[in-house]
Amino acid sequence: MSICFNFYCTHECLDCDAHGSFNWHRHGGNGMCVMHDAVHGSYSRKEWVNKILGGTMYLLGSNVFNWKIQHNFLHHAYTNIEGYDEDIAPKGPIRLCQYGPLKRIHRYQYIHAFFFYGLLTISKLIGDFTQLIVYNKAGITRQFHINPVLEYMKMVIVKIIYLFVFIGLPILFTPFGWWQVLLGFFIMHWTAGCILSTVFQMAHVVEGTEQLLPNAEGIIEEEWAVHELRSTSDFGRNNLFLNYYIGRLNFQIENHLFPNICHIHYRKIAPIVERTAKEFGFNYNLKPTFLNSLYSHIHRLKELGMQNQIVSPGAT
Secondary structure, three states: OHHHHHHHHHHHHHHHHHHOOOOHHHHHHHHHHHHHHHHHOOOOOOHHHHHHHHHHHHHHOOOHHHHHHHHHHHHOOOOOEOOOOHHHOOEOOEOOOOOOOOOHHHHHHHHHHHHHHOOHHHHHHHHHHHHHHHHHHOOHHHHOOOOHHHHHHHHHHHHHHHHHHHHHHHHHHOOOOHHHHHHHHHHHHHHHHHHHHHHHHOOOOOOOOOOEOOOOOOOOOOOHHHHHHHOOOEEOOOOHHHHHHOOOOOOHHHHHHOOOOOHHHHHHHHHHHHHHHHHOOOOOOEEOOHHHHHHHHHHHHHHHOOOOOOOOOOOO
């Protein structure tokens, strides 16, 4: 069923660019449900199934290897840790970490941040290349036994095919002008990017989640599981539509503690995790509704836009 769904997504997304219906929800839904589980290796017990469905990342015009490193390797292992988690790294007009430099433009980021969130997926069309350069220089490609030349070649070929299918074919075979197709392409990506970014940030950049710096020896003096609990938040757990549409990524605490478990089980294990956390005296950060979490994220953006940079305790 999922394989058929993704072929349907491909057809529908092409159709949306050509006819203006903008099926942005299929791009975002694919990224948060099928692709996310598959790249974590939790969609199926069979590795080849996860590999095929993880490849639906290419429907977003992005690269599977880059995502694995940024999300699985860095974000899940070093959640909300400055200098390691790229999700909270300085992003020009957006400041997501209290340890990042504060600029005048950040003062109003709680207003303009969502526009820039929308550029997530479309920026990956070019950003994947520079990101792979960084990973290669850091020795990460060698660590994961990836040939960087072959990865670059694959990236170029995949992106050319992607742009031809989603832009070239509609220009060639529909009555719409090139500017209409490009506008549809941008709106599709912007909406998908805004949804994806907002959902991810609502799990980590909200009130009650901690952000840490390593000490002078580069060590975080906290158990990994405890840190994941303190740096992550659940939201809207009883919202059935939200559970379905975003692949239960509103159960982010469970996703971070058990990344190799398929998201369909999060709702059942969440009460166990919450009860256990409270039993051992830890706060379980839960925003009861989507709107509560969205407001908390906006409030945190406002705080970060005015809060002076915090200096590392290990700095000299």
